[in-house]
Amino acid sequence: MSKIHVTELVLRDGHQSLIATRMRTEDMLPIASKLDEIGFWSLEAWGGATFDACVRFLKEDPWERLRSLRKALPNTPINMLLRGQNLLGYRHYSDDVVHAFVKQAADTGVDVFRIFDAMNDIRNLKTAIEAVKNVKKHAIGTLSFTTSPVHDIDYFVNMAKELEGLGCDSIGVKDMAGLLTPTLAGDLVKALKAAVSVPVHMHSHATSGLASMVMLKSVENGVDIIDTCNSSFSEGASHPTTESLVAALKGTEYDTGLDLGKLQEITAYFKEVRKKYWQFESEFTGVDTRVLVNQVPGGMISNLSNQLKEQGALNRMDEVLAEIPRVRQDLGYPPLVTPTSQIVGTQAVLNVLTGGRYKSITNEVKNYLLGQYGKAPAAVNAEVRKQAVGDAEVITCRPADLLQPELARLQSEAERFANNEQDVLTYAMFPDIGQTFLQERNAGSLTPEPLLSKDAVTQQTAAARYAPNEFNITLHGETYHIKLTGSGHAGEERKPYYVKVDGISEEVFVETLSEMEVSGGANNGSAGGKKKASVAASGRPRPSHPGCVTTAMPGTIVTVKVNVGDKVNAGDGVLVIEAMKMENEIQASKSGTVVAIHVAKGDSVTPDETLIEIQPE
Numbered sequence: 364m365s366k367i368h369v370t371e372l373v374l375r376d377g378h379q380s381l382i383a384t385r386m387r388t389e390d391m392l393p394i395a396s397k398l399d400e401i402g403f404w405s406l407e408a409w410g411g412a413t414f415d416a417c418v419r420f421l422k423e424d425p426w427e428r429l430r431s432l433r434k435a436l437p438n439t440p441i442n443m444l445l446r447g448q449n450l451l452g453y454r455h456y457s458d459d460v461v462h463a464f465v466k467q468a469a470d471t472g473v474d475v476f477r478i479f480d481a482m483n484d485i486r487n488l489k490t491a492i493e494a495v496k497n498v499k500k501h502a503i504g505t506l507s508f509t510t511s512p513v514h515d516i517d518y519f520v521n522m523a524k525e526l527e528g529l530g531c532d533s534i535g536v537k538d539m540a541g542l543l544t545p546t547l548a549g550d551l552v553k554a555l556k557a558a559v560s561v562p563v564h565m566h567s568h569a570t571s572g573l574a575s576m577v578m579l580k581s582v583e584n585g586v587d588i589i590d591t592c593n594s595s596f597s598e599g600a601s602h603p604t605t606e607s608l609v610a611a612l613k614g615t616e617y618d619t620g621l622d623l624g625k626l627q628e629i630t631a632y633f634k635e636v637r638k639k640y641w642q643f644e645s646e647f648t649g650v651d652t653r654v655l656v657n658q659v660p661g662g663m664i665s666n667l668s669n670q671l672k673e674q675g676a677l678n679r680m681d682e683v684l685a686e687i688p689r690v691r692q693d694l695g696y697p698p699l700v701t702p703t704s705q706i707v708g709t710q711a712v713l714n715v716l717t718g719g720r721y722k723s724i725t726n727e728v729k730n731y732l733l734g735q736y737g738k739a740p741a742a743v744n745a746e747v748r749k750q751a752v753g754d755a756e757v758i759t760c761r762p763a764d765l766l767q768p769e770l771a772r773l774q775s776e777a778e779r780f781a782n783n784e785q786d787v788l789t790y791a792m793f794p795d796i797g798q799t800f801l802q803e804r805n806a807g808s809l810t811p812e813p814l815l816s817k818d819a820v821t822q823q824t825a826a827a828r829y830a831p832n833e834f835n836i837t838l839h840g841e842t843y844h845i846k847l848t849g850s851g852h853a854g855e856e857r858k859p860y861y862v863k864v865d866g867i868s869e870e871v872f873v874e875t876l877s878e879m880e881v882s883g884g885a886n887n888g889s890a891g892g893k894k895k896a897s898v899a900a901s902g903r904p905r906p907s908h909p910g911c912v913t914t915a916m917p918g919t920i921v922t923v924k925v926n927v928g929d930k931v932n933a934g935d936g937v938l939v940i941e942a943m944k945m946e947n948e949i950q951a952s953k954s955g956t957v958v959a960i961h962v963a964k965g966d967s968v969t970p971d972e973t974l975i976e977i978q979p980e
Contacts, residue, residue, distance in 0.1 A: 367617045368404035368588040370442055370564070371605060373633060374432070375407040377596030380568065382643040384416035387811070388428045390636045395435035397629055401621055403439055404588055405475045408432050409468070410443030412701070414451040418793055418800045422809040426471055426785040433472025440474035440501070446701060447480040448487040448763050452792040453702045453727070455735070457766040458490045460773070464788050465494035471785070477566075479505035479537055481703040484737030485525050486761040492529050503564060504531030508538040508551075509658065511696035513741045516551055520558045527559045533588070534559055538567035539660035539700045541574055549580035562587035568602060568660065572650040575603040575611075582617050593626065595633030600648040606630065642815045647680065657684045658691065658699045659708070667708055679715055686711040689720075693747045694731060695739030706731055709942070717915040724751045726939065726946045734758040780805060795921065795941075795965075903961045903972040910953045910977035913970060918942030920966045925975065929957045937975055940968060955979040 378386040391408075398406060409429050417425040432441060448455045450464050465476070476495045480487040488504065495502040504526030506519045523534045534555060536543075543551070548565070555563050565581040565588070567574040578589050592602040609621045645668040659667065671677045687699075690711045697703040706727045714720045730736065732748045734757045758765065769791075774781070777790040780801040790797040803809045836845055898904055906913055918940035925937045931951040938949040959976040968974060 365587075367582055367586075367612060367619050369605065369609070369619050369621060370405045370407055370566075370588060370590045371398070371401070371403045371593065372407045372590055372602055373593040373596050373605075373629075374398075375409065375411055375413055375442075375444065376590075377592040377601050378640075379412050379416075380601040381596055381599065381645075381648050382637070382640045383645070384412045385420065385640050385643045386636070387421055388423055388431060390639070391428075392431060392435050394629055394632045395432065397625065397632075399436045399439050401439075401625055401629075403621075405440040405442040406436060407442040407444065407477070407590070408436075409441060409473060410445055410451060410477075414792060418789065419796050420812050422800065422803070422811040424804065425789070426467075429468070429471045429473065441472050442475040442477060443468060443473045445476050445478045445491055447478055447491050449481070449702060450491075450792065453705070455487070455762045455766065456791065457769045458763060459768045459770045460788070460791055461490045462494045462497070463770055463784065464791075465491065466498055467785055467788060469495075469498040469500050473500065475501040475503065477503040477505055477535055477537070477564075478531075479507050479535075479700065480737065481507060481700050482697055482737035483507050483522060483740065484761075485522065485529075487737050487763070488526070489529060490763065492526075492531060496530050501532045502530065503533050503535040504529065505535040505537045507698040507700050508536055508542060509540070509696070509698035510542050511740065513696060514698075516554050519551060520554050523555050523559050527561055531561065533562040533564060535564040535566060537700065538565075538574075538577070539698075539704075540654050540658045541568040541570035541572075542655060542658060543567050543577045544573055545576040545580040548577040549584040552581045552584040552586045556585040564588040564590065566590040566602075568600060569598045570600050570650065570654040570659075571652050575607065578603050578608055579611065582612065593630055593633055595630050595637055599650055638817075639814055641817050653684060657687045659684065659687060660699055660704050667712075671712070676712075676716060682715045683708070683711050686714050686720075690714065693744035694728070695741040695743040697731075697739060702727070703731075703736070706736075709947075713915055713947070721747060721750055723915045723947065723949075726948050729948075732757070735762050737762060777801075901967075901969070901972055903968075903974070904976075905971060906973050908976075908979075910955055910958075910979045911973040912937055912949060912952055912975040912977065913973060914938075914940055914942075914949055914968050915947075915970060916942045917967070917969045918947065920962050920964050920968060920974075921946055923960060923962065923964060925957050925960070927957050927960060931955065931957060931977060938962070949974065951975075951977055953977050953979040 374386075374391055378384060409425070409432070413428070414425040417423040417428060429441070445451070445465075448461060450456055450461060456464075468476075476491070478488055478491045478495065483506065492502050492504065504523070506522055508519070526534060536551065536555075548567070552563060552565065563586050565578060565586045567577045567590075569575070578591070582589065589608065590602060591597070591605040591608050594604045594606050597604040606623055606626045609619050609623055609626065612619055613623070647668040667683070668677060668680060671680055671683070687707055690707045691697065691699065694707060697707070699707060706725070709725055710728050713723045713725065717723050729751045732743060732751050733755060770787075773791045774787050777787045777798070780798060781787045781790060786801055789801065800809070920938060921941050922939040924939065925931060931937060932954045933951055935951045936948040937951050937957070940947050940949060955977045957975060958978045961976075962968060962974045
């Protein structure tokens with residue numbers, strides 16, 4: 364047995380799992396030279412959710428991040444996580460886009476591509492593997508590990524053989540939720556080593572508290588490469604600790620050869636860096652054995668808790684975690700990894716927050732049930748499918764076979780704001796936020812989300828500690844129960860407050876009086892003294908009749924599908940909103956005529972406000 368090789372995850376999966384993927388490039392580069400000296404088999408530093416987070420939150424060009432890291436890490440291969448035909452987005456892309464993206468990534472600095480598919484559908488992996496081999500880089504054919512009535516060792520061994528046959532340079536086990544037990548891991552690795560001739564990687568999140576034992580048993584049964592994370596961002600929803608495993612294997616036949624002292628210098632640096640991101644820390648990123656049931660992956664849990672917190676619904680996390688396995692069973696037991704983790708997780712949130720299972724169904728769940736993400740591992744719930752897509756035909760081919768080449772179209776669409784092919788690919792991954800990002804970059808107006816000062820927030824909290832956070836208000840003769848659940852930080856010109864109004868989560872903005880724009884008599888009632896309709900904080904009317912169309916959760920308007928005067932039937936799609944990175948079609952509440960539209964593309968919306976009004980027939 365040769366020494367064990369190590370892939371270090373601190374620059375990607377570590378902070379994705381523990382601080383919602385918020386680490387900035389400026390905090391990676393100062394330590395890059397020390398990371399480069401260690402002798403890791405590779406450094407995972409790109410892909411996964413980092414591309415999305417760069418564009419959406421950090422306002423950094425992800426390609427520039429990769430370029431900078433490549434320059435700063437001349438001696439260490441850079442590893443990326445690639446979602447097969449989904450690349451780094453949430454849909455399947457045509458083959459020409461897959462080839463273009465892989466080539467750009469390779470040319471810019473990626474040496475190793477860890478390629479997986481959320482459905483474990485080999486058809487969705489073929490083109491990405493072929494693209495990686497075309498640019499002469501290392502392709503890790505990855506098994507998305509999960510447990511279910513249809514997933515067993517034979518299932519994964521057969522998949523590994525197929526991936527080796529496609530030319531993969533190694534086989535990776537991606538245990539994204541930490542479901543492997545030590546014994547099962549040993550048996551799986553032993554079976555894989557007997558079945559394939561290429562090296563085998565082990566990647567396991569520590570959420571269940573088992574990952575270090577999983578790594579040791581994997582090593583003892585022949586694994587070649589283990590994925591670990593520096594202790595500054597390890598354990599819990601992240602990964603087993605690099606330093607600990609290096610120490611455990613030192614002096615044995617599996618010795619990694621890595622210097623523990625040098626690793627601890629890196630630890631000291633990142634421990635200080637992590638303090639900057641305290642606002643993204645989550646109470647749900649420690650050891651949680653419930654993952655053995657709900658299977659929520661490490662990279663999702665911190666984002667899920669953050670999104671629920673933004674909606675004032677963090678107290679319902681336990682309900683969501685209990686609902687996730689039920690949704691997963693309804694959808695035929697897909698492994699929970701991007702994008703299926705978001706698909707299942709968002710639907711579970713909707714099932715909890717809307718007060719009824721599948722009362723509102725996301726577009727992504729509908730597309731999943733139509734076969735547009737690939738073949739489900741097991742039979743789906745026929746009743747849920749009927750409710751979601753009716754009698755629509757389910758495709759059985761590779762989803763990308765239905766796509767026409769689209770790179771030329773994307774280039775044309777992005778011509779006004781894209782400076783090169785990398786910009787076009789950014790737009791391709793996330794059309795709306797990608798376009799906004801590129802336009803703001805070109806205008807020099809990019810503004811990252813703020814990193815809050817803990818001292819300032821502490822002082823603000825102390826100053827207001829005797830202020831009430833729960834009270835009743837009466838407006839136009841109607842009494843509302845208000846509970847303050849959070850607020851923005853001091854110094855903002857428009858300060859957000861997160862409140863619950865009669866149990867419904869709202870976000871309101873408060874400005875000083877001198878800065879408010881006052882329109883003539885906007886909310887003063889009519890000349891005849893007739894009471895105006897109740898309005899939400901946004902100024903939109905609250906629902907007042909059955910034809911009012913609302914949203915189940917806060918989000919952003921993506922598409923308005925109707926115009927005033929249109930005739931619609933109950934159940935027709937009238938709006939599409941993005942919530943929790945998933946698109947959700949909002950349907951007409953009644954049959955009738957559209958008489959008012961209170962939103963436009965890009966608007967932020969919340970529950971309990973009217974988005975569209977329909978005059979019922």
